[in-house]
Every structure is written in C-alpha cells, then in structure tokens.
Amino acid sequence: MKIVACYSNKGGVGKTATSVNLAYACAQRGYRTLLCDLDPQGASGFYFRVKPSAKLKEQRFFKDTERFIKAIRASDFEDLDLLPANMTFRDFDIFLSRMKHSRSRLNKALDSVNHQYDVILLDCPPNISLLSENIFKVAHKIVVPVIPTTLSERTLEQLYDFFKDKGYAKNKILPFFSMVQRGKSLHVETMERLRKNHKKILKAEIPFSTHIEKMGIHRAPALSFAGRKPAVQSYETLWAEVESKIVKKRR
Amino acid sequence: MTNDSRQFVIAGAVTGRKINQRLPKGSKLKLCGSEPQSGMVLDTFDGILAGQGKLLILAGTTLICADVQTAKTDVLELSSAWNRFAETLPECDLKDHLVRLTALRLLFPVGEVDVLNLFLPLLDEEKKTCCRLSGLIISQEKQSLSFLQTHAMRGYDAYHQQLIQALDGQTGGAAPEYHEILTLETSGYSAKPEIRLEPDAPVFDSLRLLVTTYLNVARKNEEGVIADYDTEFLHDYRVSLRKIRSVLSLFKNVLSEEDTAHLKQSFSEIMKETNLLRDRDVYLLSKPDYFSMVPPRLHRGLETLFEMLEEERNRAHQAIRRMLKSQDYQNIMSGLENWFGPDNEQLRGEFANAPSKKYGCGLIMKRYRKVCRIAKSITVETPDETIHELRIQCKKLRYLIESFAPLFPKKQIKTLLKKLKRMQEHLGLFNDRSVQQVSLEEFMNNHTIRGKKGLRLAESIGALTSMLYSEQLRERDLIVANLAAFGSPETRTAFNNLFMIGENDK
Numbered sequence: 122m123k124i125v126a127c128y129s130n131k132g133g134v135g136k137t138a139t140s141v142n143l144a145y146a147c148a149q150r151g152y153r154t155l156l157c158d159l160d161p162q163g164a165s166g167f168y169f170r171v172k173p174s175a176k177l178k179e180q181r182f183f184k185d186t187e188r189f190i191k192a193i194r195a196s197d198f199e200d201l202d203l204l205p206a207n208m209t210f211r212d213f214d215i216f217l218s219r220m221k222h223s224r225s226r227l228n229k230a231l232d233s234v235n236h237q238y239d240v241i242l243l244d245c246p247p248n249i250s251l252l253s254e255n256i257f258k259v260a261h262k263i264v265v266p267v268i269p270t271t272l273s274e275r276t277l278e279q280l281y282d283f284f285k286d287k288g289y290a291k292n293k294i295l296p297f298f299s300m301v302q303r304g305k306s307l308h309v310e311t312m313e314r315l316r317k318n319h320k321k322i323l324k325a326e327i328p329f330s331t332h333i334e335k336m337g338i339h340r341a342p343a344l345s346f347a348g349r350k351p352a353v354q355s356y357e358t359l360w361a362e363v364e365s366k367i368v369k370k371r372r
Numbered sequence: 373m374t375n376d377s378r379q380f381v382i383a384g385a386v387t388g389r390k391i392n393q394r395l396p397k398g399s400k401l402k403l404c405g406s407e408p409q410s411g412m413v414l415d416t417f418d419g420i421l422a423g424q425g426k427l428l429i430l431a432g433t434t435l436i437c438a439d440v441q442t443a444k445t446d447v448l449e450l451s452s453a454w455n456r457f458a459e460t461l462p463e464c465d466l467k468d469h470l471v472r473l474t475a476l477r478l479l480f481p482v483g484e485v486d487v488l489n490l491f492l493p494l495l496d497e498e499k500k501t502c503c504r505l506s507g508l509i510i511s512q513e514k515q516s517l518s519f520l521q522t523h524a525m526r527g528y529d530a531y532h533q534q535l536i537q538a539l540d541g542q543t544g545g546a547a548p549e550y551h552e553i554l555t556l557e558t559s560g561y562s563a564k565p566e567i568r569l570e571p572d573a574p575v576f577d578s579l580r581l582l583v584t585t586y587l588n589v590a591r592k593n594e595e596g597v598i599a600d601y602d603t604e605f606l607h608d609y610r611v612s613l614r615k616i617r618s619v620l621s622l623f624k625n626v627l628s629e630e631d632t633a634h635l636k637q638s639f640s641e642i643m644k645e646t647n648l649l650r651d652r653d654v655y656l657l658s659k660p661d662y663f664s665m666v667p668p669r670l671h672r673g674l675e676t677l678f679e680m681l682e683e684e685r686n687r688a689h690q691a692i693r694r695m696l697k698s699q700d701y702q703n704i705m706s707g708l709e710n711w712f713g714p715d716n717e718q719l720r721g722e723f724a725n726a727p728s729k730k731y732g733c734g735l736i737m738k739r740y741r742k743v744c745r746i747a748k749s750i751t752v753e754t755p756d757e758t759i760h761e762l763r764i765q766c767k768k769l770r771y772l773i774e775s776f777a778p779l780f781p782k783k784q785i786k787t788l789l790k791k792l793k794r795m796q797e798h799l800g801l802f803n804d805r806s807v808q809q810v811s812l813e814e815f816m817n818n819h820t821i822r823g824k825k826g827l828r829l830a831e832s833i834g835a836l837t838s839m840l841y842s843e844q845l846r847e848r849d850l851i852v853a854n855l856a857a858f859g860s861p862e863t864r865t866a867f868n869n870l871f872m873i874g875e876n877d878k
Contacts, residue, residue, distance in 0.1 A: 170500035194527035197493070197501040202526055340499075 126260035131276045132247040134266040135299040137164040140244035145342035146360035148201035152239040158206035160246045166205040266299035269311035298326040325359040328352045376524035379443030383548040385516035394538035401492040408486040416477035431487045478602040483556040486511045502531035569778040571729035578728040586612040603653045618771040628719035652685035666835040673832030732776035733871040739769040763799035798850045805844035
C-alpha cells in the first residue's frame, strides 16, 4: 500500500480538485483506492455526494480503528472509497503511524484496511501543522499543486526550506503546475524559471478550465463527466507520472 | 469495498417502479430504460440443463446462464460465431461449468425469449449511489422470470437492507419452476428412462419391457445420428442396442432358443454397421491425447493420420445415414418392435414365467461367482486372454445388475455398481489400448502411402503403437492391483445381502 498526499500550504490552488481526480484516475487504473478527506471543509466528500458522518466528530475516533473502518464509504465508482472529513487531527497521527508501521503495532482491524487498498490518497488541509508534519513523515509522495505566480513560487520555496530544516526527505515532494493559463506571460515565465531551479517538478500540468470548475455543479470528478476534454485529461497524465514514481520506488 | 450481495429469482417481471413503491422515503432506484433483446434458450437433446435448473440463453452475441436455484447469473460475450458446443467457448468458469454438464452434446434451441438487462442504482437524497440492483428479466409472451442481484456498497448497509426487504416482499418463497413459466420444446428424451419392473411379474414381461424401452431409446437417436448433431446420438443408440442384445443373451431360457438366436443376430447386424463410425469418433474425440503421447517431431505424421481418419469417419457416417434412412432398416426395426409388442404371442422358454426378482438374483449371483473365480486365478503371469475373459464377464455382470436394478434399493445398487465400474475402467482401458493397436495395424495395412508422407505416417503410427502398448501394460498392472478390492469380503457380503435373499426366496 502506498500513501500519496495532496498538499499545499497555500489555499485555492486546486488541491481538492486534484485529490478527487487523481483518486478517480488511480481507481480507473485498477488500484483499490481510498481517498481520505483530511480537510475539515469536507470538499472531497461534497464532490462524491457523501454526507459527512456525525460520528466522525467524536474524540479518540482514530484510536478506535473499527469505528474508523466503519466510517469509510464506497463512492459511486468502482475501486474508489472515501473517508469523509470532520476529524480530530491529533488522533489521525496515530492512525497514520499505524498504517505506516503496519508490521509492528498494527491491530487486526487496521491490518484489514491495509490489505484492502493499494493506494491511499490524502486530501490535506492547507497549512503547516502537526498534522501536515505527520503527513510529510508517512506519505510516500507528496503532490504539491503550484499556480505559476510569484506568490506560489515563494510558498514552494518555503516548503522546501521547511523540509530541509526538519530533515524530511525532500525527494518526496512532487510539485506540478496547477490552474495554468498559457496565455499569461507571467505564468509561462514563472514555469520556465521554476523548472530550471527545481528538477523534480512534474512534466504534467493542469490548465485552468471551466470543466474543472463545473465539478461543483456535477458533484463528481471532472474525469467522470468531462474525461474527453484535454484540460481534464491532464489529470490522467498527472496520475500516470505519480504512479511511475511510486512504482519506481517499489523496485 | 464490500462484496455483499443477495440473489433473487422472482416469478414475473420486477421493475424499478414496483420496488420503489416498497422503499422508504429518501431512497429510490434510479429508473433507466433499456430495450429487451430477443434470445434463444439452449439445451442438450436430453435436457441436461433443464434438469439442473439452468437456463442458458444466447441473445445476440451474449451467452447468459441463469440458475433457478441459486439465482446466480453468468454472462459471457462471444467474439466469434459459435457452433453451440460448450467445448468451443472461450476459456472461462462458465465454459468449464457447461463442459462438465453437457460434455460432448450440442446445445439445441428449445425456445425463444426476450431478455431485458437491469442495472439500477439506489440513490439517497443527495443522489449518491448507496447500493445497486442488477439482473435479467426473461420473458416469453406475458410470462416472465426475474433474476436479480443486489450489490452492497461500503458504508451503506442500511440502504442495502432496505432493498433486500423490498425484494423479499416480491418473492413467493420457493424457487419458481421455470418450466411452468416458460414454454420450452424439450424432447423429453432420456438415455436411461425409468423402468418399473415388478418383482413377481413373469420374467418374460420384464424382458419385454426392457427391450421395448431400449428399442425406443435407440429409435429416438436415429434422427440425431442422421443429422450428425453430435457423437452422443450414435453412442446412445449403440448403448441401447447393446443393452437389448445383452438382455437377450443373458436372460437364458426366457425366449425360445430359436427366437433368441434370430433376434440376437438382427441386433448384432445393425450394431456391426455402426462399429467403424464409433471407432473413428473415439479416435477423433481423443485427438489431443494422441498428440500428447508422441514427440512433437512426429506430429506431422499424426496430422496425416487424423486427416485420413476424419475422411473415413465422414464416409462411415454417410453409410450409416443411408442405412438408417433405408426402407430395409425401417422394416427390420418395425418388425422388431412388433415382435416385442403386446399382441404378439411369442414362443416362450422354460423360465418365461419365473418371478423376475428371483430369476434376476439367480443370474446375478451366478455371474458374480464366475467373475470371482476368474479374478482369483489372475496373477502377474496370467495371459492377456484371461484378462479379456474377466472383462467380458464383468461387463455381463454389470448389464445384469443394471437390467434388474429397478427391483432393488437404489443406493445399494449404486454403491455396488461404483465398485464394478472402477474395476471395469481399467479393464476397459486395457482392452481399448489393445484394440487400438490392432486397428492402427489394420489401418496401416489398408492404406499404402508412398514417399515422405507415407514414411512420416508410418513413423508416427509406430510411435503411437508402442505408447499404446506400454499403456496397456500399465493398465494390466492396475487391474491386478485392483482385483483384491473387488473380491473383498465386504463386496462379497454386499452381493450376498442384495441378491442371495432374492435367490433363496420362495
């Protein structure tokens, strides 16, 4: 089982759209996928029409793994399940560490989740917190959407610095350009500059697209209702690239 | 990712609208229209699938197998034209299942139906899918049968339960009898029809009943042999004639000696005509086995051999076709039917009036003792002729037990026959291997092919013959090893319990 986080310390960069569509693309490729909505706003769940579970607000929730498993909901799509949002992140640490070190202290219930999924995607809240730090530790890869603007450039540099300070593995970070408008020279120039400085930036880029915006109306992954639009298809390209990184790591 | 699911078979057409009326507020099946497709129900000549409660339907290029007992449906998409033999289906579980059931038989169309595919998601208030209902509605005129399956989704058990409850309200409890709902043109044929013998009835009457029953079985296969639908028609035809012949020769002194001789000869002559075709059928059916017996470099020669065998087979079939259609044959058969008819006052043999059960027990015990006597004498050094003699005696014993089987408890007869069959299996293979060697030799003598082709053919036949010989030796060893089990006190007691009592009755 591989854990892929979708993270940005800046809001409004298309993070949830990315999580939802990557999870969809991943499941379509036949991987049993669990998308965990860690963002308290619960947007991932909204896109899958899954009602947030009241039970999830309870404390110590993640210590009680059986109840955690019970909160998982099937999406409308094959091989794709969802853990709806509204959780206390303090306990999520424990959950994540157990997932990661499944062989040592994992109890039976959690072990079963471990074998039920090939890929777990985490839709993370947009801040640097104790939760995000734990995510940095457990995730095999961290996909970071970057809008090619000066401000986003700064945020990405901050993230790299933070990783350096804390001694986290920098190569986990997989930035990619999000909401790209090729008509804007600022976007094009920023992308050129950033690619020169950061070789790890993924080749795939997600254009700004009204089809992606329409996800709120359809309440479904854009790939499921506008999968033939080139802008939307770029999520598939993005997933293929991420997948190749996980597979490579496996060898 | 829950795989929880429940299956339902419901008499009548179950629509999403009907189920929605039974669902609580807030959950509704999404109604999606789909067009019915016309399909053909398939079954073997002897109705094997109907007997197993299976409904096999070919609708366009889709093959559907629905099970009335379990409500499970299997679907297979066919990519190319299909000759309606299970064996030629693409590899899959459904194929394996159908091959096990229908073996070598052709699947005939037995009725026309309409097939409607259902796939309905159950939605909550947010229009989120919470479980699914899939299935098939099979209809014929105004009668329908619905095969439905629910699919639970993780985290939505409550909705799944709602759907199950709504469906439970529609079923009538027991699985519906699909024969009562759909009209299918089944032949009603059985290779082993139930025969009701009376223990105290004169054995003459029993003999007449057995002969007329099997004569009828044989006649029902004629059309299939002529049309060459599948090889089982000829096989069943021959088996029933062989049964008649053995009844005639084993039921001693029931008919007059003259009549017995005359009748036996009539049946033997018909049988003889079919020998070549059956022999070639057997070769062709086990073609893959023969290829696996010899090294690949000899396969070209074997190809030539099988091409020639197939040509011979087709010629043999033409000959039998002509025979079965001839007036001569029709006259002989109706003559035999009349001979055994109720109005014919035949000359009777000395034991014609003996009570059937007592007579049968006597014959069986006598034959069993004979088998035991030969079996006891067999060692590693025994000549092949004795083994052949044992095979013949076992065969006779088997026919006797089978003929009188209706007079005895089914279960006990079955156990006994099982033992006998196990023994016969090796004896049969031993004989087959030896017959095949002779028939290959004959084949070589009858066909002279010059040049390289002939050389290759001779080479492959030579290799095959030596393989057959070593298999024959192996079977011989197995026979010797299995003899002990057959002559065991346990088997002896079983025979005594079943047949001695009858023998000593009265």
